[in-house]
Amino acid sequence: MKKALLSLAVLLAFAGGAFAADTVKIGLMAPLTGKWANEGQEMKQVVDLLAERLNKAGGVLGKKVEVITEDDAGDPRQGALAAQRLSTQGVVGVVGTYGSSTSEATQNIYEENGIIQIVNASTAVRLSEKGLKFFFRSCPRDDEQGIVAAKTLLGKKYKKIALLHDNTSYAKGLGEEVKHELEKAGVKPVFFDALTPGEQDYSTILTKIKKANPDVVFFSGYYPEAGLMLRQKKEMGWNVPFVGGDATNNPDLIKSAGKDAADGYLLTSPPMPGDLPSAEAKAFMKAFKAKHGRIPGSIWSVLAGDGFMVLCEAVKGAGAADSKKMADYMKTKMKNFPGLTGKLSFDAKGDRKGDVYRVYKVDAKGDFVLVK
Amino acid sequence: MIGRIPKRFFVYGVLTALLVSAPLHLNNYWLDVLNNVGLYVILGLSLNLIVGHSGLFNLGHAAFYAMGAYTAAILNTLFHIPILMLIPASALTAGIFALIIVRPIIHLRGDYLCIVTIGVGEIVRIALINDIFGITGGANGIFGISRPILFGMKISKPDEFFWLIWIFVAITVFLFYRLEQSRFGRALNYLREDEVAAEGSGINTAYYKLAAFVLGAAWAGMAGTIYAAKMMTIAPESFNFWESVLMFTLIIMGGSGSIPGVILGAFLIIGLPELFREFKDARMLVFGIAMVAMMIFRTGGILPPRPRKYPIDHAQEGSVNP
Amino acid sequence: MEFFFQQLTNGLAVGGIYALIALGYTMVYGVLKLINFAHGDLFTMGAYLGLTVLASLGLHQHLGAFGGVVVLALMIMGLVGVVGILLDRAAYKPLRESPRLSAVVSALGASIFFQNALMLVYGARYQYYPKDILPKTVINILGMPVPLMRILILAVSILMMAGLQFFIQKTKTGTAIRAAAIDQAAARLMGINVDRVIMLVFFIGPALGGAAGLMVGLYYGQINFTMGWVYGLKAFTAAIMGGIGNIPGAMLGGILLGLIEAFGAAYISLAWKDAIAFLVLIVILIVRPTGLLGERVASKV
Numbered sequence A: 001m002k003k004a005l006l007s008l009a010v011l012l013a014f015a016g017g018a019f020a021a022d023t024v025k026i027g028l029m030a031p032l033t034g035k036w037a038n039e040g041q042e043m044k045q046v047v048d049l050l051a052e053r054l055n056k057a058g059g060v061l062g063k064k065v066e067v068i069t070e071d072d073a074g075d076p077r078q079g080a081l082a083a084q085r086l087s088t089q090g091v092v093g094v095v096g097t098y099g100s101s102t103s104e105a106t107q108n109i110y111e112e113n114g115i116i117q118i119v120n121a122s123t124a125v126r127l128s129e130k131g132l133k134f135f136f137r138s139c140p141r142d143d144e145q146g147i148v149a150a151k152t153l154l155g156k157k158y159k160k161i162a163l164l165h166d167n168t169s170y171a172k173g174l175g176e177e178v179k180h181e182l183e184k185a186g187v188k189p190v191f192f193d194a195l196t197p198g199e200q201d202y203s204t205i206l207t208k209i210k211k212a213n214p215d216v217v218f219f220s221g222y223y224p225e226a227g228l229m230l231r232q233k234k235e236m237g238w239n240v241p242f243v244g245g246d247a248t249n250n251p252d253l254i255k256s257a258g259k260d261a262a263d264g265y266l267l268t269s270p271p272m273p274g275d276l277p278s279a280e281a282k283a284f285m286k287a288f289k290a291k292h293g294r295i296p297g298s299i300w301s302v303l304a305g306d307g308f309m310v311l312c313e314a315v316k317g318a319g320a321a322d323s324k325k326m327a328d329y330m331k332t333k334m335k336n337f338p339g340l341t342g343k344l345s346f347d348a349k350g351d352r353k354g355d356v357y358r359v360y361k362v363d364a365k366g367d368f369v370l371v372k
Numbered sequence B: 001m002i003g004r005i006p007k008r009f010f011v012y013g014v015l016t017a018l019l020v021s022a023p024l025h026l027n028n029y030w031l032d033v034l035n036n037v038g039l040y041v042i043l044g045l046s047l048n049l050i051v052g053h054s055g056l057f058n059l060g061h062a063a064f065y066a067m068g069a070y071t072a073a074i075l076n077t078l079f080h081i082p083i084l085m086l087i088p089a090s091a092l093t094a095g096i097f098a099l100i101i102v103r104p105i106i107h108l109r110g111d112y113l114c115i116v117t118i119g120v121g122e123i124v125r126i127a128l129i130n131d132i133f134g135i136t137g138g139a140n141g142i143f144g145i146s147r148p149i150l151f152g153m154k155i156s157k158p159d160e161f162f163w164l165i166w167i168f169v170a171i172t173v174f175l176f177y178r179l180e181q182s183r184f185g186r187a188l189n190y191l192r193e194d195e196v197a198a199e200g201s202g203i204n205t206a207y208y209k210l211a212a213f214v215l216g217a218a219w220a221g222m223a224g225t226i227y228a229a230k231m232m233t234i235a236p237e238s239f240n241f242w243e244s245v246l247m248f249t250l251i252i253m254g255g256s257g258s259i260p261g262v263i264l265g266a267f268l269i270i271g272l273p274e275l276f277r278e279f280k281d282a283r284m285l286v287f288g289i290a291m292v293a294m295m296i297f298r299t300g301g302i303l304p305p306r307p308r309k310y311p312i313d314h315a316q317e318g319s320v321n322p
Numbered sequence C: 001m002e003f004f005f006q007q008l009t010n011g012l013a014v015g016g017i018y019a020l021i022a023l024g025y026t027m028v029y030g031v032l033k034l035i036n037f038a039h040g041d042l043f044t045m046g047a048y049l050g051l052t053v054l055a056s057l058g059l060h061q062h063l064g065a066f067g068g069v070v071v072l073a074l075m076i077m078g079l080v081g082v083v084g085i086l087l088d089r090a091a092y093k094p095l096r097e098s099p100r101l102s103a104v105v106s107a108l109g110a111s112i113f114f115q116n117a118l119m120l121v122y123g124a125r126y127q128y129y130p131k132d133i134l135p136k137t138v139i140n141i142l143g144m145p146v147p148l149m150r151i152l153i154l155a156v157s158i159l160m161m162a163g164l165q166f167f168i169q170k171t172k173t174g175t176a177i178r179a180a181a182i183d184q185a186a187a188r189l190m191g192i193n194v195d196r197v198i199m200l201v202f203f204i205g206p207a208l209g210g211a212a213g214l215m216v217g218l219y220y221g222q223i224n225f226t227m228g229w230v231y232g233l234k235a236f237t238a239a240i241m242g243g244i245g246n247i248p249g250a251m252l253g254g255i256l257l258g259l260i261e262a263f264g265a266a267y268i269s270l271a272w273k274d275a276i277a278f279l280v281l282i283v284i285l286i287v288r289p290t291g292l293l294g295e296r297v298a299s300k301v
Helices: A002-014 A037-056 A076-087 A100-113 A142-155 A169-184 A203-211 A223-236 A252-257 A279-292 A299-318 A323-333 B007-020 B028-053 B062-079 B083-105 B110-129 B158-181 B183-193 B195-200 B205-231 B241-254 B259-297 C002-032 C039-057 C059-095 C100-122 C148-170 C172-182 C184-189 C194-220 C227-242 C247-268 C273-287
Strands: A023-030 A064-071 A093-095 A116-119 A135-137 A161-165 A191-194 A216-219 A242-244 A266-269 A337-339 A342-344 A358-362 A368-370 C138-141 C144-147
Touching (some): A023 A076, A023 A299, A037 A064, A037 A279, A064 B259, A076 A100, A076 B028, A093 A299, A100 A116, A116 A323, A142 A169, A142 A242, A161 A169, A161 A203, A169 A191, A203 C002, A203 C247, A216 A223, A223 A242, A299 A323, A299 A337, B028 B259, B062 B083, B062 B110, B062 B205, B062 B241, B083 B110, B083 B205, B083 C273, B110 B241, B110 C227, B110 C273, B158 B183, B158 B205, B183 B195, B183 B205, B241 B259, B241 C100, B259 C100, C002 C039, C002 C144, C002 C148, C002 C172, C002 C194, C002 C247, C039 C059, C039 C100, C039 C227, C059 C194, C100 C227, C138 C148, C148 C247, C172 C184, C172 C194, C184 C194, C194 C227
Parallel strands (some): A023 A064, A023 A093, A093 A116, A161 A191, A161 A216, A242 A266
Antiparallel strands (some): A337 A342, A358 A368, C138 C144
8 A cells, every 4th residue: 555655646746847938848749669669769869959959059039949758659548648748848839749540639638738739740631620720730641642642653554553551540541542543533443452560471462462463553551561562572573563652761661672672663752851952951961960870761750850940930930939829820921931841831721731742763772763 | 344444444545535636736647647547447447357356367358448439439420429428338339249259258268268358359459440330430440529528517628537537436446346245246256266166156157257257348348438538539559459458467466356456556557657758768668677576576466355354243154254 | 273372382481480489389388377478579589689690790601591590590599598598587487376367467567678678779660681691592383483481481390390399209308398287296296307397498488489580580581679569469379279388289370370361361351361360269269168289288177
């Protein structure tokens, strides 16, 4: 019983305590543990470095910016707790998170507490369709990508198209968007099913798709599975072209598949971190490399950085760390703010304006080359 | 019993008073942690009936939790029935599902039952992901669940949920305590300790095991309704194998078969990872060590059940010390 | 027919790996009646240690592909085996006399610990084996192309099972293990050092798991710190399917599970693959409550 008493005492001790408001507090909600830990840890590296640079340059409105990071473990329930925790720490805005279902579980908490949320990788369409005042995203939506992907497939004159997803919220959504767009153009996919992510051997699935004899396979899931499939497809001696979505945008795809097997792979994606053309981006990549020995692997972590910069800019634009004024500023006055991934503006729903998607091709050297 | 109140009841009283006054001195974050604790107390107690009292190795309890949550979410979003009114429907669905599923496997021994319950949990999760019957929303799950309304009051903030959840906990504790003391509870304990002897004494072991399982499942279904109301959106990933592991672990850690133990276990399993947030990405590592350490230092759980005592002057014919 | 045959080889290769991990589960269970939930993470550890040793020693450059892999495998088995013994000392030994479910929770805690320790040491990103170690030979069987490695994986699993079976059935130490599995107290009275037997079991089981991890790393090339969870669960399913505590049962269960998954995915539905596997397991257990080959350990009544 003493232990129960003790644990309750500790609980109480940790609680409460307002902080002095001499800094601007920005939250970062990221999956630091769990299956997306690699994404979350890189999000933190990017945002921390940006904050460090910003504070060296004098901060915003003469105040230092403080980043408060909480782990959501890529899980809705823990995400909701992280959101509650950030809400009690006086943050004006929160960057993140990665997974759509985790973001969804936190939306109402931020909305009710009047905190701006700017997600960096939650691309599910419905998130911004609820009329929330404080919700933004620095990433594009699935339906935009669906259109680009379907156009790419149709532009290559493929007739028999196999669609494969992995039954995650994101990949299934994208798969269905592509299917919808293809059917609108009169092309009915010859195959539509899901693999189980997190496994190693996908030859069963490849053998099954091969039986449908497609001209091309579109896979809307993530790079670990895509890499394994490219490799196992080559091992089987099957030469069908593969096209993928933006979750395969990661240099690790080449490491997983091997250069020979990845050669010719096409994917739709926002630009890669190394391909960002702006001077801001180039300078940042250099600083990141100096600190961590490599540039960020994932565009999503860079988009978290953009979310952070947008929030800081909004504090400046609104003249105060006031979330209501900041949200107004972001929706009405912020025009073409130069972020790392390009110019940022937001529409009335909080979605990022403009056409972000590009088509990439993997060349024989294992590099991602911009096609258009 | 009469005249002397055991010391522990004072401790319980103080703790209850602390808990009731929590909304006065805790911020929203810690209140929400307490709400999560409360939810897992309900889940833990429901599983305790199966694991702790009847000794059935169930590592798939999340399946019944999911059944309840989905029943409430589907009926609420399709027919706009207030979510709290759906608690009985959730209990019924989860209970009937348990009855159908568990009936043929109830005779399986220990670890075989364990893998089958894991299997049931996984089958339910996969069915939900694959949008079975076209009503579960696939991997997206169901969103737009309405906030609960109680006596005309809309419940949305952590301090409002605090009352909803912890009053439910109080009711659960009271009912399960009564159940523990009843003939039914004693029969369950008997068959946990020695199934053959219990059968020999005329206890219909299959019936009691099944009844415990169904009741536990139904209760988890009710907890699912509260979870759905609290989150306003549910997805299959919230009911994965890890959830079942959490519920199982909190029981064993706290003290299998003991109500105070299960409550303490819920505090530990939900509270510790929150306290360990200071360790950032090492917090689950520390949690893993804590799990092993706690089992080693208190092998029977921290607050194991107290042996049943039957005061001599109240003893009735046939009641024997177990 | 070719489709069927292809899926058969796919299922056998995956099943071979399940079987190898299941052997470790079954060994430990047979003697201690303990489900070692951290076994899957020892498998992951084998894969990670293999990568480290490979990168730092460059064995295959000095000893050639075959010799390099064999030496590497022996080293990894030794290392993971030692980790297994340490795991037993730290997390299970203090719980020998306590309720069985307490040890299960300790095992789950150890599993969380290993997963996160690997994440902190190696980073959360996926790790990749070099691609040029194993031959990419494809051989023809009845006119159908089958990658050589798929056959080798199965062959290695069967070989290890046969070796283990021989060791358990024909050697003196094996007899001691069997005796300890049946009745530890009686075995002690017969002069068997039961603690040594348990130590041995906790060396062999994890060593086999580590070997499987290395094999997965070498063949599939891509590893991450959470993969042991899925493989561990599958292998546990396989061990139960065959009858836990029974060595040929683990082998049979593993291969059967691989085949059920392959054919379930091929002829029924990809997305429902795992659900189909569990459904078959449940049906098997309803018909044969102690698995296909039954449990060869005395059950406490």
